[in-house]
Amino acid sequence: MHLAPLIEGRVTTNERMAPHTTYRIGGPADVFVVAESVKDLRKVAQFLAEHEDVPYQILGGGSNVLYPDHYQGVVIHPGEELSAIERNGSTITAGAGAEMHEVVLKAAAWGLGGLDFMAGIPGSIGGAVKGNAGAFGKWISQKVKKVKGFDLTERVEKTLKEDEIQWSYRSSNVSPAFFITEVALKLEPGSREASMAEIERIVELRKSKHPTEPSAGSVFVNPRPPDVTAGRLIEELGFKGRRIGDAMCSPRHANFIINLDNATQADVMALIGQIKNAVKERFGYDLAEEIKIITSQEEPVCKKEVRSKEIGKKSNGGK
Numbered sequence: 001m002h003l004a005p006l007i008e009g010r011v012t013t014n015e016r017m018a019p020h021t022t023y024r025i026g027g028p029a030d031v032f033v034v035a036e037s038v039k040d041l042r043k044v045a046q047f048l049a050e051h052e053d054v055p056y057q058i059l060g061g062g063s064n065v066l067y068p069d070h071y072q073g074v075v076i077h078p079g080e081e082l083s084a085i086e087r088n089g090s091t092i093t094a095g096a097g098a099e100m101h102e103v104v105l106k107a108a109a110w111g112l113g114g115l116d117f118m119a120g121i122p123g124s125i126g127g128a129v130k131g132n133a134g135a136f137g138k139w140i141s142q143k144v145k146k147v148k149g150f151d152l153t154e155r156v157e158k159t160l161k162e163d164e165i166q167w168s169y170r171s172s173n174v175s176p177a178f179f180i181t182e183v184a185l186k187l188e189p190g191s192r193e194a195s196m197a198e199i200e201r202i203v204e205l206r207k208s209k210h211p212t213e214p215s216a217g218s219v220f221v222n223p224r225p226p227d228v229t230a231g232r233l234i235e236e237l238g239f240k241g242r243r244i245g246d247a248m249c250s251p252r253h254a255n256f257i258i259n260l261d262n263a264t265q266a267d268v269m270a271l272i273g274q275i276k277n278a279v280k281e282r283f284g285y286d287l288a289e290e291i292k293i294i295t296s297q298e299e300p301v302c303k304k305e306v307r308s309k310e311i312g313k314k315s316n317g318g319k
């Protein structure tokens, strides 16, 4: 079965992943699919069901992922048709591929408040919801009303209400097989001018704090936020400026590992390993990665049965 003639979106082979990620790291993926509709996702799911051993990954804006030199699987990405942003009263509905910052700007322009804190976070709204992205002590989950998607294993469309998803710090239990297609956010009436000023302030603040080199944002989850941050621990150990290959612990922000030019996944992983060992030895914390490290070796998602069970649990964790 060949995918290309079956779907409305684009299918390419041997697509380099580096240009699709903010890290600018990653060699070719065997198959790269830009899905434009649920119909496309259904075809992809059928393909995956017929090729059980082929792993796959959903890719949003690529701002929280680290790809290998070769991804032996299928990468599925939302296209333009899955990226529209609409308003209905104080609810904003955005296609999964919509840029998070664009949604923030549209909300402000429509006089809807409460989303300014997400300003400047790179990537798509689908990725933000999957990873419960946030800043300044707030999370996207606090604004989510419902999430629509397509389960690539069960091959069905589903709508999850916000209280059917288990949220926690920088994560959710949305299954890796659940391709988010649309997110509805509940916002509140606000002032356009106040929101625009706040967005500008946040963007400037981010510029002043974050490295300008390619990265995927904070590498590690803070072990005990806000009291113990990974950045502080790493800085105290003198890692700022430490370099392996072209991966470097940013001299500006110790929790960022930057790509100086031609860093590979192996370079970044070697630095991650050194940092984890040193932090464990000196401070006793087991740092966990916030970035998603992609390998082809994982058991194909469609073989794991836990997936569907993860969806639908009722909890308010992390809210």
Ligand SMILES: Cc1cc2nc3c(=O)[nH]c(=O)nc-3n(C[C@H](O)[C@H](O)[C@H](O)COP(=O)(O)OP(=O)(O)OC[C@H]3O[C@@H](n4cnc5c(N)ncnc54)[C@H](O)[C@@H]3O)c2cc1C
Pocket (backbone or CB within 6 Å): 022, 057, 058, 059, 060, 061, 062, 063, 064, 065, 078, 096, 097, 121, 122, 123, 124, 125, 126, 127, 128, 129, 130, 131, 132, 133, 134, 135, 170, 178, 179, 180, 181, 210, 215, 216, 217, 218, 292
């Ligand atoms: C400079 C910089 C600053 C950052 N600052 C912050 C910050 O302040 N706060 C913060 O929380 N994060 C921050 N990040 C990390 C990143 O921007 C967020 O995690 C972002 O929400 C990821 O979205 P994405 O679309 O790029 O996801 P991707 O990197 O494409 O994917 C991340 C994960 O989400 C999954 N995913 C993506 N799209 C979908 C979808 N449609 N359906 C199902 N699963 C999907 C992927 O499979 C993957 O597991 C920063 C990153 C950078 C580079």
